[in-house]
Amino acid sequence: MLKEVTATRYITPLREGGSLPGLVEADDLGTYVLKFRGAGQGRKTLVAEVVCGELARRLGLRVPGLVTVALDPVLGLGEPDEQVQELLKGSGGPNLGMDFLSGALGFDPLAFEVSAEDAGRIVWFDALVNNVDRSWRNPNLLMWHGDLWLIDHGATMIWHHNWPGADASAARPYDASDHALRPFAPDITAAAARLAPQITEELLAEVTAVVPDAWLTGEPGFDTPDDLRRAYAGPLLARAAGVHDRINGLEGPR
Known part of the structure; x- marks a missing residue:
């Protein structure tokens, strides 16, 4: 289970991306980037964040800590932006919080070096979960x-x-x-040899178990949250063994 905290102060919206995450303080004195259940694709986005974030962590990749954040919509009453107000009103209850990495810098491939080994592990992981949002235009990487x-x-x-x-x-x-990370000659072969054997039914059951039932209940075609958890695990397990042979676009000049 994710640690559960309660938002005590809504600080500011973070106007990056389409989901309008916000910065909040919580009753554990932590500061979190809040992803709202009422935004965009709703709870499916939160499920993806948890499954992929916790899976990445277990594979040895660095991901900010995740918590569930209970949100009272009244915390945002002082927010002048009507869009943000509506987002807060529609997101009462459990939302997803990520540790705020104060002082972190956005990744710039011209300013930072990444080893072929580390680049390979991240590209392999992104291929596993089919991450379409790690491009040079929007790396979603922080230093x-x-x-x-x-x-x-x-x-x-x-x-x-x-x-x-x-x-x-x-x-x-x-x-x-x-x-x-394409410019850093990702070593996909080494990454697959190291990471693919770790993707087991047991690991995926552990990761999907972390997702709160509230974000899984009521999905059409599934009777219980556990049925849906197994549906999330299935494609990842099937994909892990051979996805390294189906990564395209790394060939040629960088």
Whole structure:
């Protein structure tokens, strides 16, 4: 289970991306980037953030800590932006919080170096979860205390937007031609040898168990949250063994 906290102060919206995340303080004295259940794709985005974030962490990649944040919409009454006001009103209850990495810098491939090994691990992971939002235009990578951190996994596992076609969607190749780490000659072979054996039914059951029931209940075609958890695990397990052979776009000049 994710740690549960309650938002005590809404600080400001973070006007980056389409989901309008906000910065909040919580009753554990932590500061979190809040992803709202009432935004964009709603709770599916939160599920993707948890499954991919917790999976990445267990594979040894750096991801900000995740918590569930209970939100009282009245915290945003002083926010003058009507769009943000509506977002707050529609997001009462449990939302997703990510540790705020104060002072972190956005990743710039011209300013920072990444080893072929580390680049390979991240590209392989992105291929596994079919992350379409790690391009050079929008890396969703941060440099913090000299280390590379992964953020924003809401645009992953696109098959969960159409469960009847999930198996076919999950079998598709991964296009890495625009990946932010392509210039660093990612060592996909080494990454696959190291990471693929770790993707087991047990690991995926552990990761999907972290997702709150409230974000899984009521999904059409699934009787229980656990049924849906198994549906999330299935494509990832099937994809892990051979996705390294289906990563396209790394060939040629960088």
